[in-house]
Amino acid sequence: MQLFLGGTCAGKRGVVRQRFDSPCWHSAYHDCRLETWRMAAASSQCLVLEGWERWIAARLTAELDDDRLRDIMAIELDALRAWEAEQGGEAVLILLEMGRGIVPFAPEARRLRDLNGWLAQDAASRCERVWYVRNGLCRSLSY
Template sequence: MQLFIGGTCAGKRGVVRQRFDAPHWHSAHARDRLEAWPSVADTACLVLEGWERWIGERLAAEPDDDRLRQAMVRELDALRAWEAEQGGQAVLILLEMGRGIVPLGLDNRRLRDLNGWLAQDTAARCERVWYVWNGLVKELSC
């Protein structure tokens, strides 16, 4: 897996389009459901974006942040298993939220917290992590 992370309109999609040939996009912005990605995973490169929307959709239904985080981790682990079994490449695009600013509303705080945990959990599972800002790309390492 590879992770491309950065702020809103930072150029993440453009960078991914430049680096991967004919990727299949699975996007919350196109109203794709996260759990439906296996039905379109017959591709060499699968791009998943809109994680903040997928998290947001689940906030009301799951009041326990730990359970919601674990559900997201299961999706990440399923993507890694798909890569190992099918030889495909999963590319995740995540939005960096907040830059340390804590919103007043509980739902907005939960969304930022869960998105931050997702970013950490994703980075821990990825072969490569890229930070994109203003169209510039930098590989991050531990």
């Protein structure tokens, strides 16, 4: 797995399009549910998943326990790694870096930022490569 992390409109999609041939996009911005990535993966060797913050936000009211919600997202990350191992495919995660340290006043906005940050940490720990994208420039954060 590879992770591309950066702010809004930082150029993450463009960098991913340049680096991967004919990836299959699974996007929360196009009303895809996270769990349906398995159907998209069946016909692709490269699967790009974007919109994680929306997938988290959609679960905030149904799941009030942050640890449980974090575990649910980690299960999906582990399933993606298992898909890679079984099918020989590559999962590419695009995550939005939110807030840059600014703490919002609204509790639900703080919760979303916390969960998104934990997801980024969990994803980074599972990925072979982590990239930070800013202004269309991509820098490796992996060692």
